[in-house]
Amino acid sequence: MTWVLLAGAILSEVAATLSLRASEGLRKKRWIAPVAVFYIGAFGLLTVALAQGMPVGIAYGVWAACGVALTAIGARVFFKDALTKRMGAGVGLIAAGVLIIELGATAH
Secondary structure (H helix, E strand, O other): OHHHHHHHHHHHHHHHHHHHHHOOOOOOHHHHHHHHHHHHHHHHHHHHHHHOOOOHHHHHHHHHHHHHHHHHHHHHHHHOOOOOHHHHHHHHHHHHHHHHHHHHHHOO
């Protein structure tokens, strides 16, 4: 269950970051509420995951890695931002790193 909570936190944080991008630096006021709601949701879900026993080092590592990768992909899809082959390779390495972290966490 903690992994589901962490996944929800990550997706919420990515949605908040992409909403922040859509707001053009909060100049488009209609995006302020989604930014706030998604960030609050992200940290609320992370808090519950940690309270249920997920190690903070694992949670933070997976959060950061997945957040970077998903935000880069989302920015490409929604805003046509650059996503070069080198950046794609980096996303692949991030995915591999997250897999190694998850496998390492279950190998104790």
